[in-house]
Amino acid sequence: MASGRIDPALLLVWAQAARNGNLHAAANALFMTQPAVSHRLKQLQELVGEPLYHRARHGIAPTPTGLSLLRIAEQIEAALEDARALCMDSEGLLRGSLALIASHSNAETLLPRAIANFQRLYPAVAVRLITTNSRAAKEMRDQADLIFVEDDTPLTGVSDWQQETLVETEIVLLVPTGHRWLLEQKPVPLGALAEESLVWREEGSGIREHALQALKAEGFYPEIRYELSGLAAIRDAVRCGLGVSFVSALNDADQQPGLGTRPTAPLIRHRLTVLHRRAPSHSARAFLALLQQHKTIWPSG
Numbered sequence: 001m002a003s004g005r006i007d008p009a010l011l012l013v014w015a016q017a018a019r020n021g022n023l024h025a026a027a028n029a030l031f032m033t034q035p036a037v038s039h040r041l042k043q044l045q046e047l048v049g050e051p052l053y054h055r056a057r058h059g060i061a062p063t064p065t066g067l068s069l070l071r072i073a074e075q076i077e078a079a080l081e082d083a084r085a086l087c088m089d090s091e092g093l094l095r096g097s098l099a100l101i102a103s104h105s106n107a108e109t110l111l112p113r114a115i116a117n118f119q120r121l122y123p124a125v126a127v128r129l130i131t132t133n134s135r136a137a138k139e140m141r142d143q144a145d146l147i148f149v150e151d152d153t154p155l156t157g158v159s160d161w162q163q164e165t166l167v168e169t170e171i172v173l174l175v176p177t178g179h180r181w182l183l184e185q186k187p188v189p190l191g192a193l194a195e196e197s198l199v200w201r202e203e204g205s206g207i208r209e210h211a212l213q214a215l216k217a218e219g220f221y222p223e224i225r226y227e228l229s230g231l232a233a234i235r236d237a238v239r240c241g242l243g244v245s246f247v248s249a250l251n252d253a254d255q256q257p258g259l260g261t262r263p264t265a266p267l268i269r270h271r272l273t274v275l276h277r278r279a280p281s282h283s284a285r286a287f288l289a290l291l292q293q294h295k296t297i298w299p300s301g
Contacts, residue, residue, distance in 0.1 A: 010044040015073035022059035082281045097126045098283040099144045104231045106148035107131040109250040135204030145284040147275040150206025171268040172261040174245045187265035190218045197243030202229040211246040214268040
């Protein structure tokens with residue numbers, strides 16, 4: 001990549017061109033002429049030293065470098081929206097954007113009601129939620145205002161983020177209806193899992209890491225034969241009889257057709273937390289304040 005300071009305005013022009021996939025449409029969105037847009041993109045490309053796009057049948061298609069710059073440009077757009085929101089604060093208004101990255105358990109249990117209430121209070125804020133596992137969520141922190149994970153392990157070597165616990169609950173076994181464990185009114189010993197086929201979440205999942213630690217503490221080192229990404233896939237696999245698995249007690253799996261849950265002995269603790277910058281954006285501060293109110297209605301183990 002060539003050296004030289006890049007004007008953020010060039011990146012904003014590129015964001016419009018990349019999203020529209022057409023220089024004419026980008027020019028209309030920016031209230032510019034198409035030659036002016038082409039000139040700005042040529043300037044940016046010369047600074048970068050690599051092609052930003054190639055011609056496609058109906059316009060343009062970003063190169064890998066172009067896609068990387070698009071993500072940076074969108075962060076600039078989000079920062080500008082937050083700046084506008086701060087300027088509007090004296091009028092009692094909240095605008096801008098809020099980027100959330102959450103583990104599957106957080107996205108399914110804690111966040112839907114919180115986001116709905118937030119949108120009722122602040123309809124002018126655009127909310128974007130990306131769902132992944134806890135490890136990936138932390139790695140993607142540069143793309144987020146708030147990160148929701150399933151552990152309380154602090155970020156290492158990072159000083160501008162801090163972590164707060166939202167809910168302390170437990171991890172339970174997910175089993176198909178008709179399983180003998182559902183007929184027993186007592187927790188399932190972890191040692192009994194040695195006789196079962198286990199279905200695991202993908203590597204990086206908080207549920208998986210906590211469950212593995214608990215099993216190893218009992219002297220059981222399970223073979224990982226079935227590894228699926230996301231809670232929906234886990235539920236379908238267990239329902240179809242592939243094996244049993246682990247979920248958060250907050251997931252209301254007992255309400256899912258063909259499934260039931262049982263607690264374990266010993267109990268596997270599960271903590272859902274939020275990470276945020278020490279100087280959060282205006283919209284992030286408002287969402288954090290709303291989360292504090294929701295703590296009184298979230299169930300805990």
